[in-house]
Structure formats: C-alpha cells, structure tokens
Amino acid sequence: MDVLMIANPNSTTHTDALFHRIVPGLREVSGLRLRTCFTHRPGHAEDLCRGLRRSDYDVILIVGGDGTVNEAINGLLGPVRADDDLRAREQSPLPALAIIPTGSANVFARAVGIPSDPVAAAKDLAVLLAGNRRRRVCLGTWNDRWFAVNAGFGVDAEVIARIERARARGFAATPLRYLIVSLRAWASAQRQPPAMSARVVDRAGETHRIPRVPLCLVSNTNPWTFLGPVPVVTNPRNSFDNGLSLFALRSVRGVRGVAAMLHLVGVGHRPRWEEWISDRIVSVDDAREITLACAGPQRFQVDGEYEGEYEQVRLRAVPGAIEVVAREHTPAPGPRRWRSILRSVVCAR
Structure with a gap:
C-alpha cells in the first residue's frame, strides 16, 4: 500500500x-x-x-x-x-x-x-x-470548486474573516476567541442585517424559495463545528450519505433571534424551544442544488476558510464523490446542556 x-x-x-x-x-x-x-x-x-x-x-x-x-x-x-x-x-x-x-x-x-x-x-x-x-462520502461544489463540510454567507462568513485577520496579527484561533468574534459579528448584524435569498432544489425535484434572510448556511454533514469543539447541529438528519442541507434564519434580532442563534450550537433541540423559534428558522434537507444570492457583495466562507465577496453562488451535491479511510457509520451527537457548552468553549485549548 x-x-x-x-x-x-x-x-x-x-x-x-x-x-x-x-x-x-x-x-x-x-x-x-x-x-x-x-x-x-x-x-x-x-x-x-x-x-x-x-x-x-x-x-x-x-x-x-x-x-x-x-x-x-x-x-x-x-x-x-x-x-x-x-x-x-x-x-x-x-x-x-x-x-x-x-x-x-x-x-x-x-x-x-x-x-x-x-x-x-x-x-x-x-x-x-x-x-x-473505507467509505464513500458526498461532497458539495460551489461554482467550479469542491467543499467537504459547509459553506455560507452572512454572520458565519463574517466570523471567519475576522478570525483570519486576528490570526494574521498573531492571535490563536481558540474557542473563546471564536465566541467573542461571533458575538461581535452578531451585534453588527443587528445594526445592518445581511440580505440574501436561496433557491433550493431537493432530491424529489421540488423547488423551495427562501427570500431575504440575514444568515444562510449550507452543510454537507452533521455536525459541523463553529466554536472550536462545540458541535453545530443545524440539520440533524443530514449526513455524508445524503445531499446538502440548508439552514437559514429569518431574523437574528431580539430574544428569539438569540435563541435561534443558540440553536446552532446544540441548544434548543427540545420540542418547546423549537416550537418557540420555529417561525425564525428555515431548513431543507437532502438538496441536490442550492443557489444563494445577495443584494450586493457579501462575504462567503467555505470549510471554515474565507473565500472573498460574492453576489451569487451555486452549490451542488455530488454523491459518493470521494473515498475516505473511515468506518462506515458515525453516531450523531445528542443535544448539549449549557454547562457542557461553556466548558468546551472556555476550557478547550
């Protein structure tokens, strides 16, 4: 070998x-x-x-x-x-x-x-x-390139861009720094929310249109991490065996906007919480094609790397695109408690 x-x-x-x-x-x-x-x-x-x-x-x-x-x-x-x-x-x-x-x-x-x-x-x-x-996994594409885990416009791309600036000045990309930068990006989005729309074609060929949202994430698996070791679980049914998943927030403002953002790090996956924020969240699973469009140039990230500013990006799912040395199935994480999340963010190196 x-x-x-x-x-x-x-x-x-x-x-x-x-x-x-x-x-x-x-x-x-x-x-x-x-x-x-x-x-x-x-x-x-x-x-x-x-x-x-x-x-x-x-x-x-x-x-x-x-x-x-x-x-x-x-x-x-x-x-x-x-x-x-x-x-x-x-x-x-x-x-x-x-x-x-x-x-x-x-x-x-x-x-x-x-x-x-x-x-x-x-x-x-x-x-x-x-x-x-070994196992084969689905990958995503954006324009003429490939991605493995996630891509998105909005708050997440703003966080990635700010973290890269911090690393260029010699600061480490610690979980706590991700948290601080995320809070600053969220506060900025309160004043000037990004505006983007999505067109999603699912596996059955049905088209879903999502207009004017401030945050829009496309993921290829579950979970994908955002705050260092903290699992980000936007679409629990997603996996490398299915197509792409889209998660969008209609608003990041107010108490329910904060609650919807916390949904990203595994908080609020219980029925009462999900019902309370259901009108803020849009999700589509097993999509074969997703087109994201912005009113003007917006920061865009792919697999945790800042890729520049775009007005429109087309993403597609390619099943079984590559073979990976790994076990056939990976168990998905369950909901996390506040204490566990804070410990991960503050104590992780």
Whole structure:
C-alpha cells in the first residue's frame, strides 16, 4: 500500500515532537510504504494532489486541518464540470483520503469519526488501514470548486474573516476567541442585517424559495463545528450519505433571534424551544442544488476558510464523490446542556 503523507507544519497543533509520535505507528502497518511531503504555502496541498490517481498512491494522508483537507480534495478531483457525474473518474480511480487532524476545528475528520487528538487518530488510522476500512462520502461544489463540510454567507462568513485577520496579527484561533468574534459579528448584524435569498432544489425535484434572510448556511454533514469543539447541529438528519442541507434564519434580532442563534450550537433541540423559534428558522434537507444570492457583495466562507465577496453562488451535491479511510457509520451527537457548552468553549485549548 503506497501512502503519500501531506503535512501542514503551520496547522494549529502541529509540532515536530507530535509528528515523531505519529509516524512510527503508521510504519508498523504491514505492507505500507510511506512518503512524506510538507506544505510551504497556501494552495500547496492542492498542487501536490493535482492529477494523482490510484496507480500513483493508494491513499493520500493529510496531517493538517480543514483547509488542507479542502485543498487535497480540490487537487484530487480537479475543477468542477457543469455535467460532473463521476463517470469519467470511475475509469481512473482516485486515491482514498485519510486524515490525522492537527487544525483548530478539524470538522471533516470528526464528522467521519476520527478522534480529535492526533496521536489517537494515528493509532485509529493504523487499524483502519490494516483492515482496509473505507467509505464513500458526498461532497458539495460551489461554482467550479469542491467543499467537504459547509459553506455560507452572512454572520458565519463574517466570523471567519475576522478570525483570519486576528490570526494574521498573531492571535490563536481558540474557542473563546471564536465566541467573542461571533458575538461581535452578531451585534453588527443587528445594526445592518445581511440580505440574501436561496433557491433550493431537493432530491424529489421540488423547488423551495427562501427570500431575504440575514444568515444562510449550507452543510454537507452533521455536525459541523463553529466554536472550536462545540458541535453545530443545524440539520440533524443530514449526513455524508445524503445531499446538502440548508439552514437559514429569518431574523437574528431580539430574544428569539438569540435563541435561534443558540440553536446552532446544540441548544434548543427540545420540542418547546423549537416550537418557540420555529417561525425564525428555515431548513431543507437532502438538496441536490442550492443557489444563494445577495443584494450586493457579501462575504462567503467555505470549510471554515474565507473565500472573498460574492453576489451569487451555486452549490451542488455530488454523491459518493470521494473515498475516505473511515468506518462506515458515525453516531450523531445528542443535544448539549449549557454547562457542557461553556466548558468546551472556555476550557478547550
């Protein structure tokens, strides 16, 4: 088994000492031949993966965060075609994707059941590689590129942009900083709410139109994280086995606006709470195509990375787009209590 390990030395928890704890266990897998490359700049992982096929490597192992995973996926799959149905790709199989998470959120890794601790993840990965445990997952596309976990306009994109500015000034992307930045972005949205609309085509071909909402998120799995380790559960029925899901808030103002925002981090998934905020929330599951449009240029994020300002973005679901080294099913998280959420945000490193 030929494995190409692509490691991002600038990811949040990556250190030389950690790397030396990861590699020996992988080398013990019978028949595994490991080659390692380090990334040196944004987009480097995409360049390293571009054009690779199963005849080159059986597995591409990413040691990094969601941004590096996103780059690897875009490098392996290449630009999105308007009629992309994977038939051409099946004639030339791609390497499977494996992950050891060393980023700040590690959304994709945790969504496929990989431990958040990189040493534990490496041990688990060795078992999965030895047993050839793999599964295919649905991916999303936006314009001509791919995404693995989520995309959206509005408050979430504003938070990502502000976090990137903070990191550029040398501040760490801690859960507490995400919380502070999120509160500031929410306060800004109270004064000048973004305005966007969505057109959703579900699996049955039915079209749903959602006009003028200040927050609109598209997810590809459940959960996806937003405040560090805190699970964000917008669409509980979503998974890598279904199409895309859309979650929108009609308003972020007032007490019920706050309650609807808290719904994002797992608070309020009980019948009385959901009934109280039901008129603020719009959700559609298992969509095959979603078009998001804004009244003017708005910040847009993909897989936790700020992608710039757009007025319109078209997203599509591509079932079974890539093979991942992981167990077949991952249990979904249950509702969380306030104490658990606060502990995750304040105490996590």
